[in-house]
Amino acid sequence: MSKGFAKVSGKDGSVRLSGVVGSARFEEAFATKVAQRRWGVALVSLGIALIGLWLMFDIFTAAGWTALRVVDFALFGVLFTTLAFGFTQAFLGFLVLAEDQEPLKITNTLDEETPLASTAIVMPVYNEDTATVFGGIKALYDSLQGRGELDWFEFYILSDSTDPSKVVEEELAWADLCRQTNGFGRIHYRRRKLPSNRKSGNIADFCRRWGHRHRYMTVLDADSVMTGQAVSSLVRLMETNPRAGIIQTMPRLIGAETLFGRIQQFASRIYSPIFAAGLNFWQQGAGNYWGHNAIIRIAPFLTSCALPELPGREPLGGRVLSHDFVEAALMRDGDWEVWFAYDLEGSFEGLPPNLTEYVKRDRRWCQGNLQHIWFAFAERMKPISRLHLAQGILAYASAPLLVLFIGIGAIQSALDHLYHKAADYPVAAAAVLFALTIFLLFGPKLLSLMHLFAKPDKVRRFGGPVRVIAGVVCETLFSIFVAPVMLWFHTRFVLRNLAGQTVTWNTQTRSGGNGPGCLDMLREYWPLALGGAIFGAGAWWIGSSYFVWLLPILIGLWAAIPIAWISGRVNLGKNLFVTPEETEPPRELTARFELQLREGDHFVHAILDPFYNAVHVVLQRERKAHSSAVSGYIAALAAKLFKQGPGALTPREKRILLSDGPTMARLHSLIWKTPTHQLNPGWVAALSSYRANPQRARPRVESSV
């Protein structure tokens, strides 16, 4: 229990209960309050769901019960309850924000006077854009330095990169960043040669190596940016709340350039505050962890959060793919609290630039969430943790359920049409159910707008009222038409995972200019258009009113190709979808960082460039003499590379060669001292790029975070 919760216990916030903080009476009062809130949310959600079920029951009773309608009713129950729960959360969040005085939130305990503690800033990376990664680190480094708090923090870039060019680029970027900031000994770079267990394995490896060195770790994603103030505040919150194991922040989306990205960024910025406040309202210290932009207490993380192997093989068994929800559940299992600092400013992250990349990310997340089914049925899990896991599963599993619901409804309608059974639906009940569904779906958007317009200064930061309303209307239309596309893909992913197909671990594309071209879109999305045409023809055959009823879904499917293509373009909607991070960006987002790196294949530069080569060579672990077989193999690789040119080796062979410093140093001298006629043309071309040219000699990679 946190003492700060007592801060605003009186109506005017003047009555402080600090005298009873930590006492059994206070703990009991807090537990009672939280229990009341949870029961309240459950009852309101179930109440709304029961109204929907009653209306549906009325409709199906009038139409006549059949086996298909029984199944449809059951599916409706699951889907409508999920919808009702989401709405309830948003509505309660709206009330919390409207009252502007939430006594039960972790940030009430923030005291700027609280001393800091040793904290690791941890950024796991995997073949990511180097300028983005090191730009984010530099922004936070400067921010903390500006606050005079740098001494408490150390930075760890934990690389699992496998691309040889990226490996060299990261090393040089690390050295360059340290050189520019005088950050040697404070900014660390570690690359795993065997990246087992992906991101969770990467973090676990950090914990094993340096877990006893720091009290906390703040985990960042490759495209995360946090302000020094946000990170310091997280440490102080941890210090004042000794039972807190994890505190998750609410990252704002930033940096979108494409229409798709800008719409997502805008939507998240407008709608997420009420959902976040509502989420905190009921979950309190039983929150969730989203894998980054959060602080973790390392000691309990070491003892409680190691990930077990799941029963069976991938995709649903084996190693845990999506670790964050599970780590939060395991932390809770160890009787530690997991909090959501939803109103802590200064936490940002990037997002996929187009629909295709978004869907690819969802494919990984889908498999990761479906794996959680085992944890939902594991021993010792707290009920709220099971609920979080179930919500994660339903985020994807609800897609095939909805498809089944629509499909069964269509089959029933087709049967009615075929056997000339005119279903006698009660119009009033159907209209009320329709209106209720629309309200539950779009009500949170309306509530978000109401919340925003209650604060004119905030509206100005979104570009003014006209832009906000136009943006919300366009976003709503976009989300309606994209929903069937997501439905299609999520259904496919779930079915594929259930059928035993697993995903590969690819680097996430975080920026991509104009994205895939029209032909790529055609290849990717044609089944949706075809499926939409077939489904549309069937609906038309059943009846024109049924066809009109399904039109929003059908349009989404038919227009999937142009929607995906156009929304992936940059420079569209620049005047719409404005967010406060664009109109009044914090300093950390505007800082420009110049990495002095060469362009081109960095593996080649690691051999030719005197500095690249030297930095890379000294960073390799000094080994005792290799066995003769290994030495012979490395010598053979070097000879092959020299004779056949820079493209002769496979990525694996390049990595092996890179790991041998002395051989890399020898190759450097060998190529520079060999006359042109004895060199492979590939090396001659590579050397020609070093022809004295001031611009090439001092290349710059700029990153605006």
Place this chain on the structure above:
Amino acid sequence: MAIFSQYVEHLRIGIHSSPEWKEAWDRMNDYLGALRLPEGLDRELILLSSFERAIGRKRQEPSTPATELVFDETQKILDRSLGHLIDEKVPPDRRSVEQRVRLFLTETPDGKIFPEEGVLSGEVLEALKEVRLRTSPHLQVASVTPRPFEMTALGANLVRLAAALSPFGANRIIAWCAGLAIIGLLVFASR
């Protein structure tokens, strides 16, 4: 001085009139450019000194390519010029690499490099000699051991059911047939 400049001019003409030496000149010029040594007198002097020695060596080693001879001689000159930046204990085969690292570290934001003796303070020089580029701190090893994964009774039954059904799910034809059969049954019952 007149003799010296005349000698340099002859040397330069000699180098540029022979394709082999010309190639070596260009190569070394590129190398020093990659080392961010600014074009000017310093670079010119290093090059000419290297070539003078390399030409001398060529008489004893006619089969050794000019590029190799010049590279080696340039390296020796760099070793002498930058020897004050590194510790004397650094083994010969490592000196070139360590020198380059120190050049990299001492480059100023405006691109100035090549610190000559006397330019750097004694304190900085000592620090440079001792510098050892390390990417990560010393290990402070901790143990991370997962607890055994235990299922509830319901979960255990679910695992058994999933294991029993997995052969059907993994076979696409059987999965489709089973799915369609269930829907067919429902349709039949709903006529």
